[in-house]
Amino acid sequence: MSSGVRVSSVSKAYRAGGRELRILRDVSFSVEPGRMVAVTGPSGIGKTTLLHLLGTLDRPDSGQIHYGRTAQSDMRGATLAAFRNRHIGFVFQFFQLLPEFNAVEKVMMPLLISGCAPREAERRARQILAEVGLGERLSHYPNQLSGGEQQRAAIARALVVEPELLLADEPTGNLDVGTGARVFTLLRQLQQKRSLTSIIVTHNIEIASRCDSVLSLGELMADG
Secondary structure (H helix, E strand, O other): OOOOEEEEEEEEEEEEOOEEEEEEEEEEEEEOOOOEEEEEOOOOOOHHHHHHHHOOOOOOOEEEEEEOOEEHHHOOHHHHHHHHHHHEEEEOOOOOOOOOOOHHHHHHHHHHHOOOOHHHHHHHHHHHHHHOOOOOOOOOOHHHOOHHHHHHHHHHHHHOOOOOEEEEEOOOOOOOHHHHHHHHHHHHHHHHHHOOEEEEEOOOHHHHHOOOEEEEHHHHHHHO
């Protein structure tokens, strides 16, 4: 089973036009191992900023983030990058698929970065692409895949390294309602199969209701 996540009094601000723009203020919450939590709130409140902090793509100005017993603040440079590659999977709203690589090559990339042998990386990429229903699309490029298929490929890329934490930023936001529902059903099935700790940013009330619990970012900051 994957490790849980604990966020303790996290704050984040940016400088813009000579002014300090405070995005997150004293946010605290925890996610138990193997649970899927939805994070909701209006646009601009800081949901994506929170995901970037959780994904180690940025650091909080104050407060602490723990992954199980591992503190984000204890890691720097190559150690932090290796942790991110091995332990955290990302799924984005706009797929983030490079157009010059086919499905297998895209899914292999995180494994190759982690030092996996190319033959083993290809085997594992083919296996998870088949698991997400793209077994017949292995050599297809992004412009040959539908939106739903592209997001399935992105999910496969996120999960191929068998991460402990999955972060998804509006994973169905760029899809029509029906396709989005099917993609989320797949994501939920994979999360439950792997007992994968997951944090999902979404505006979709129906999708949020299918998670184990829902956190309102605005309420978290008001409580702080």
